[in-house]
Amino acid sequence: MNKADQRGIFETLFSEGKNLLTFTGIILVFSGVFVTVQSFIGEFLPHDTSYLGMDAQTLGKVNQNIVNFMFHDRISFGGTLISIGALYIWLSEFPLRLKQEWAWWVFFISGLLGFASFLTYLGYGYFDSYHGYASLLLIPVFYLGLYKSYQSFDKKPSFNSLKSTTNKIDFKSKTGIGFLFLYITSIGITLGGLVIMIVGMTFVYVPQDLEYMTMCTGDFVEINPRLTPLIAHDRASFGGGLFSIGLTIFFIIKSGTPTKNLWQILLLSLSVGFISGIGVHFLIDxxxxTHLAPAYLGAIMAFIGLILTHQSMTQNNDRLETNN
Structure with missing residues (x-):
């Protein structure tokens, strides 16, 4: 007589924390795609229209570049969601599946800071209900995944695992120089995200923004007093996403074993981030x-780093060859 498997579907799928964390990454990717597509369509979300009391077409009749600017922030934010979602999927399906302690801590730190960045709305006074509800739904899934994955370790993950470096890298070698470029890129993304987040919470616009929109800071209030808080929300959210991505990439480079899949996820994540962040500027002219120079420099350094590390990381060696 055949023995029946009495497990439930959800019990099977979500009994491991890894699956919940992978699910979180998938949801973030789909959310990023949704935000990007919505922006390309050229429509505000219903709660944005309700908050402003005007839709994108009405605002566009006053100043189309303001609408373009708002969508440029949202497409950039969508790119960060796709990028961090892809990184989470990789972290879950590769190092965390192999019970590498550092991966759990990267999830913990990145998730804590990423979800906490939603609280930046306190700085600009606009509560995005869609963003808030989505976070409230996703946070329990994410932290349940963290809890279950933590319990699955035979030896509880030590924070010191983040301090260790998997491979000793000779920064005078071709591969080592490539890793140095990737380290600098990740630090630049982190600092850039922090700056953008602070800008979004304080004065919101930089001079190049005002020049593009042919506006002065006080002009926004005359058009709609709720316009700047909404734009500030988008800016701070984008900055928070970048900050989380930069930290995640830094620790992945530092602690991850150089493999083909690691190189591929860095290529995917960095490409999505830079293409969306830079490309949208060309779409809206x-x-x-001076505004794009940091992004240009970051993209150049990232892809030089990827090119220089490609051979060593895709040879499927157990250890990184640093003499290339």
Whole structure:
């Protein structure tokens, strides 16, 4: 007589924390795609229209570049969601599946800071109900995944695992120089995200933004007193996403074993981030060189780093060859 498997579907799928964390990554990717597509369509979300008391078409009749600017922030934010979601899927399906302690701590730190960045709305006074409800639904899934994955370790994950470096890298070698470029890129993304988040919480606009929209700071209040808080929300959210991505990539580079899948996820994550962040500026004709220079430099450094590390990381060696 055959023995029946009495487990439930959800029990089977979500008995391991890894699956819940993978699910979180998938939801973030789909959310990023949704935000990007919605922006390309050229419509505000219903709660945005309700908050402003005007839709994108009405605002566009006053100043189309303001609408373009708002969508440029949202497409950039969508790119960060796709990027961090992809990184979470990789973290869950590769190092965490192999019970590598550092991966659990990267999830913990990145998730804590990423979800906490939603609280930046306190700085600009606009509560995004969609963002809030989505976070409230996703946070329990994420932290349940963290809890279950923590319990699955035979030896509880030590924070010191983040301090260790998997491979000793000779920074004078080709591969080592490539890793140095990737380290600098990740630090630049982290600092850039922090700056953008602070800007979104304080004065919101930089001079290049005002020049593009042919506006002064006080002009926004005359058009709609709720316009700046909404724009500030988008800016701070984008900055929070970048901050989380930068930290995640830094620790992945530092602690992850150099493999083909690690190189591939870095290529995917960095490409999505830079293509969305830079490309949208060309779509809306916001081409200030001083505004885009940090992004140009970051993209160049990232892809130089990826090129220089490609051979060593895709050879499927157990250890990184640092003499290339």
């Amino acid at each position: 916001y081409l200030s060189f």
